[in-house]
Amino acid sequence: MSACPLCHHASTATYAQDRLRAYFQCPKCQLIFADPAAKLTPEQELAVYQQHENNPEDQGYRRFLNRLAAPLAERLASPPLSGLDFGSGPGPTLSVMLSEIGYNVAIYDPYFANEPAVLAQRYDFVTCTEAIEHFNTPAKEWGQLVSMVKPGGWLGIMTKLATSADEFARWHYKNDPTHVSFFSRETFRFLAQRDELEVEFVGNDVILLRKTQ
Numbered sequence: 205m206s207a208c209p210l211c212h213h214a215s216t217a218t219y220a221q222d223r224l225r226a227y228f229q230c231p232k233c234q235l236i237f238a239d240p241a242a243k244l245t246p247e248q249e250l251a252v253y254q255q256h257e258n259n260p261e262d263q264g265y266r267r268f269l270n271r272l273a274a275p276l277a278e279r280l281a282s283p284p285l286s287g288l289d290f291g292s293g294p295g296p297t298l299s300v301m302l303s304e305i306g307y308n309v310a311i312y313d314p315y316f317a318n319e320p321a322v323l324a325q326r327y328d329f330v331t332c333t334e335a336i337e338h339f340n341t342p343a344k345e346w347g348q349l350v351s352m353v354k355p356g357g358w359l360g361i362m363t364k365l366a367t368s369a370d371e372f373a374r375w376h377y378k379n380d381p382t383h384v385s386f387f388s389r390e391t392f393r394f395l396a397q398r399d400e401l402e403v404e405f406v407g408n409d410v411i412l413l414r415k416t417q
Contacts (some may be wrong), residue, residue, distance in 0.1 A: 207368075210235040210342040210385070211394070220372055224381065227372075234393045235342065236366050236386040243340055244381055250315050252382050258295030269298045269362075272333055275406045276360045279414075283307050285328035290349060291335025292317055298333055326354045333362035337383045348398055353415045359401070361411040363387055 208216050208230035216237075219229040225242035229235065244252070258265060263368040283306030289299040292311035301311040307329075310322045330352050353359050365378045366388040377383060392411050396403035401413040 206235060208235060209237055209240075210346065210391070211398075212325075212343060220369065221405045222373075224379070224380070227386075228336040229261070230325075234388050234390040236372070236388070237342075238378075240340070240384075242381075243384060248371050249338075249382050252380075253294060253315055256294055258293050258297055260295065260297045260300045262297075266301060269301060272331065272360050272410050273298060273361045275410065275412060276329065276331070276346060276358060277305055277413065279358060280307070281328060282295075286310075286323070286324060286325075287329040287331065288312060288327045288352060288353055290330055290332045290352075291338070293335075298331055323348060323352065325352065326359065327352055328354055329358040329360065331360040331362075333360075336361055336363045336387065337377070337385055342385045346395065350401070350415070355415055355417055357415050359413040359415065361392075361413070362409055363411070364409050365389060374379060 207214055209362060211230060211233040213230050213232040216228045216230045218226060219236055220227040226239040227236055277338070285307050287302060287307050287309045289296065289309055289311045292299060292313045294316050296311050296317070299311050302309045311317045312319060312322050330349055332349060349359055366386045367373055373376065376385065392403050394411060395401065400417045401415055406412060406413045
């Protein structure tokens with residue numbers, strides 16, 4: 205298989221196969237990724253995303269996002285601070301929740317809020333909830349996320365973490381055809397060490413990274 209799409213390590217190995225596609229793993233950063241040949245077209249991706257019913261009025265969805273919002277807010281200085289929610293989706297909600305606390309939060313989404321100007325700014329915090337697993341070119345998007353965080357700022361990620369090959373074979377998370385990049389604790393530890401970040405794992409699917417430089 206070709207080079208890792210996250211760390212560009214020269215070789216990767218077959219990790220799993222299901223009825224839809226093959227999966228590969230990088231021995232260096234441990235990223236698991238779906239066969240690029242099986243990826244959806246942008247039109248097919250958009251059709252899936254348009255089925256999502258994210259809504260700021262949905263209290264269950266707010267409770268879900270609060271698993272990231274609450275620990276992030278505990279670590280941030282008092283408002284006002286500026287932030288960006290990257291991959292905000294068709295019904296931006298986390299940005300609304302953080303704005304209610306007093307933070308100034310911009311949004312970006314390649315399909316629903318495609319305003320490239322916000323990507324040229326730097327922020328006290330950047331959030332990316334249930335989006336990093338959709339990255340077809342994770343080296344590019346990860347670099348973008350890190351570059352937008354000011355020194356001393358925070359990057360908050362929410363994604364389900366891969367554990368073992370046996371669990372992966374039964375994992376519902378891989379069955380979404382728009383999920384193409386699967387991170388583990390080892391992957392985030394690799395990225396944290398490489399990019400001079402401090403990493404904290406909050407529960408099973410929330411990762412907080414502080415930019416030290």
